Amino acid sequence: GENVEQHPSTLSVQEGDSAVIKCTYSDSASNYFPWYKQELGKRPQLIIDIRSNVGEKKDQRIAVTLNKTAKHFSLHITETQPEDSAVYFCAAGYSGGYNKLIFGAGTRLAVHP
Amino acid sequence: GAGVSQSPSNKVTEKGKDVELRCDPISGHTALYWYRQSLGQGLEFLIYFQGNSAPDKSGLPSDRFSAERTGGSVSTLTIQRTQQEDSAVYLCASSLARLANTGELFFGEGSRLTVL
Numbered sequence: 001g002e003n004v005e006q007h008p009s010t011l012s013v014q015e016g017d018s019a020v021i022k023c024t025y026s027d028s029a030s031n032y033f034p035w036y037k038q039e040l041g042k043r044p045q046l047i048i049d050i051r052s053n054v055g056e057k058k059d060q061r062i063a064v065t066l067n068k069t070a071k072h073f074s075l076h077i078t079e080t081q082p083e084d085s086a087v088y089f090c091a092a093g094y095s096g097g098y099n100k101l102i103f104g105a106g107t108r109l110a111v112h113p
Numbered sequence: 114g115a116g117v118s119q120s121p122s123n124k125v126t127e128k129g130k131d132v133e134l135r136c137d138p139i140s141g142h143t144a145l146y147w148y149r150q151s152l153g154q155g156l157e158f159l160i161y162f163q164g165n166s167a168p169d170k171s172g173l174p175s176d177r178f179s180a181e182r183t184g185g186s187v188s189t190l191t192i193q194r195t196q197q198e199d200s201a202v203y204l205c206a207s208s209l210a211r212l213a214n215t216g217e218l219f220f221g222e223g224s225r226l227t228v229l
Contacts, residue, residue, distance in 0.1 A: 001171060006155075032216050043204070043220040044156070089156060093216070100169055101218065103148070105155035 002027040004092050006104025014112055019077045021107045023090035026071065030092040033066060033073045034101070038087045047088075048075070080111045119205050119221035126195055127229050134190045134224045138207030145188050146208070146218065147180060151201040159203075162188065195228045202226075 003026040013019050025033075034049035050057045050064045050073065057064050061080075066073045073092075077084055087108050093101040118137040126132050138145050147159040158172035162182040173179070177195075182188040192199055202225050206218040 034216070034218075036218075043222055044218075045220070046217045049216070100158070100161045101146070101216070102158055103156040 002030060002092055002100075002102040004090060004102050004104040006090050006107060008107060009105065010108045010110070012110045012112065013080050015080060015082060017080055019080055019084070019109055019111075021075045021088055021090070021109075022072065023074070023092075023104050024070075024072050025092035025102075027092065027094075028071065030094055032093050032101075033064070034091050035062075035064060035075050036089045036091065036103075038089065038106075040086070044089060077109075080109075082111050082113055085109055085111045117205055117207050117219050117221035119203075119224050121224055122222060123225045123227075125227045125229065128197060129194055131191065131193045132195055132226060134192075134203050134205075134226070136188045136190070136205030136207075136221060138186065138188070138205070139219055140186075142207035142209055142219070143185070144208040145182055146206045147188070147190050148204045148206065149201045150204055150223070156204065159190070192226075195226075197228050200226055200228045 006023045031052040035047050036044040037047045038044040048059050048062050048064050050066050052068055055066055061078050063076045087106045089106045090104040091101045120135045143164045145162040148156040149159055150156055160180045161169040177193045180190045202223040204220055204223045206220045208218050
């Protein structure tokens with residue numbers, strides 16, 4: 001089955017700096033890679049996702065990159081703000097009728113003013 | 114309803130008791146998931162329902178755990194003979210999960226289980 005490794009487990013940055021979170025997956029059949037953000041005491045919510053037919057996707061200050069050969073994908077947050085502080089989860093799965101998602105262990109991001 | 118609804122929001126039970134956790138997915142969502150989140154930990158996959166297909170139970174940690182989904186809608190996660198290590202937040206999520214869909218999961222608020 002799919003296994004997703006996520007690093008680092010904690011990340012502390014100064015406001016305005018960039019943050020990068022990396023994940024690797026094991027199942028080469030996976031073709032869907034979302035990222036979820038969980039603020040303290042709240043439910044996880046999707047912030048961005050990428051499919052295997054593209055290598056990069058951007059949405060304002062966040063971007064995801066995917067290297068299918070290496071089975072590696074990353075989340076990049078630029079110009080970080082205190083409200084970016086949260087736990088971020090990557091996930092991998094197969095989208096197309098059967099959409100089981102396996103999540104990484106999460107990265108706790110702290111953005112200091 | 115507007116979102117995924119879970120009940121109870123909090124449950125405190127004694128070791129050895131059985132508990133039932135309920136999930137009401139978003140109407141029309143064919144896929145339903147249960148995940149477990151222990152304190153400060155990640156989202157551990159438990160079980161996945163997709164339409165009328167047999168559920169994927171590969172994440173259930175022991176035979177004390179079981180889940181049903183009646184009529185393709187409401188799901189109940191049952192934990193028998195609870196142990197202290199079962200203490201966690203149990204999150205339910207639903208998804209459209211159709212071919213052209215993003216596959217976004219919509220999570221409930223979770224049921225926090227504490228086993229004394």
